[in-house]
Amino acid sequence: MANLTKNVIPLIESYLDSMTSTEQTIAQYFITGQEIKDLSAVSVCKRLHVSKASLTRFAQKCGFAGYREFVFSYQESQEDTDSASLILKRDVTKRVLADYDQLLQKTYSILDESQLARVTSLVENAKRIYLYGKGSSGQALREMKMRFMRLGLICDIVTDNDELLWASMLADETCLVIGASISGKTKAVIDALLQAKDRGAKTILLTTQKAAGQDSPWDELVLLASTDNLAYGNRISPQFPLLLVIDCLFAYYLEIDVQQKQERYQQTIIDKEEI
Template identity: 50%
Template structure:
C-alpha cells in the first residue's frame, strides 16, 4: 500500500533529521489529515514552523520539496480510503496499516539464500536454544514449541539466569538464537557472545542496522520495524520476529518433509 511505503520512507529518514524535522515527521505519522489540511500554509500555521523547515523535512524524506511530498501524501490518503472503506474508525485503519506496513517491509528484508542456510543449520544442529526477554521471550517460547514438534531438540530461556545455565551446556554442535528488536538487550547479546565463545553457532534477529554486533555473532537477520514498535502500544512487538521465523520454519519443514510431518502428526492432541 502506498501509505505504508510513505510512512516507511519518513521513518527511515528519522535518524538524519533534526529535532524540529522529527516533530514535523511525528505530525504526519500520527495525525489524521484531510486534503485541506495539507497545504503548506495550514501546516506552517499549525506547527509554528517556517516554509524552509517544511521544505528541508520533505527533502530529508526523499522528495524534491513539500509540494511533491504533499502530492504523494494525498494519493496515499485516497488509497487508504479505498482499501479501508469498510471500516469507520480511524483506530482500526491505523492498526491494520501498521501490520500491512510490517509485512511490506519484510519483503525487502528476506534473503532466501541466507534463510535457507540457517534452516539447514537448524536441521543439522544437535540442540537449538532460543534466548529473548520480555515480548521477545514469548517468541523464544513459541519457536521452541514449534521446532520441538518437528522432532528437533531445543529449549527457550527468557531470563539472564536461564541464559547462563543454557550456555554451560552449549558446544560446537549447538545453535543459539537471540531475539532483540533493539539489538541492545545486553543480557541477550552477552549470552550470544558467550555461546559463540564456546563453539556454538549464533543468530540474532533484530530491527537495528548497526554493525556493533557483527563481529561477535555469526548471523544477523534483520526484521521489519514500525515507529515505537518496542512500546507495543498498537502492534504486537513479536509480529515481525514471528514473520521471519515462520519463513525459516517453512524451510526447515521442507527438509525431509515426509519424516517431519509424521513426527508433527504424532504431537497433535485431540
C-alpha cells in the same frame, strides 16, 4: 491479501540507531514522506538545512552507492506504496489492520530468502538449539520452541537473566543459539549470545536494528520489520514481526524431507478430532 512490494522504508529504519543526529533527521524526512515533491539534493538540503555530503553519507549508510541511487529506489517503492496505500484515520479497527499490513509489507521488503536458507542449514545441523529472549521476544520464541520440538529438534528456551548466563556456559560448537531482541539492545540476551559465540556455538540474532558499516559478530543477523514504538506494543503486538520470520523459517525447515517431517508433525497432534 495485500499486494506485496519491496520498500526502502524498512531498510532506512533498520539503520536508525547507528545514524548521527543529522542522518536521523534526513531519515525521518523520508520515512514520513510528507509533502515530498522535489527530491533533488539541492531541494532536500535547503528544506532540511543539511549539506550534500550529509545526504551522501545517509544514502551510503543505508547501503546505496550514493544519494542518486537511493532516490531512484525510494521513488520506485513510493509509487508502489501510494498505489496500494491505506489512508484510514478514523476507524480504529482499520488503523490496527493497516499497521499489520504495513509490517507485512516491510517484512517482505527486508526478507532475505538466501539468508533463510542458510539459517535453515544451521538449524538442521545443530544437535541442540537454545532460544534466548526476554519479554515479548521470549513469548514469541516459545512458539518457535513448540513448533521445532514437534519436528524432533531439541530446543531450550531461556528468558531469565541468570539462566541466560548458565545456558551460554553450556553451549559448544554443536549448538545453535538464537537470540531475539526487537531493539537490539537487550543486554542480558546480547551478552549471553556473545558468550555462547566465544564457546564456539553458532549464533543468530533476530532484531530490528543493524549497525551500519560494521561486521556483525553473529553468524547471521536476521532483520525484523519495525514501526514507531513497536517495542512498547502501543497498538499492535511487538511479537508480530518476529512471528512472521519464525513462520518463514519453519516453512523453509519443513521443506527438508518434507514428507517425513509432515508425518512426524501430524503424529504430535493431540486430540485431533477436537481441532
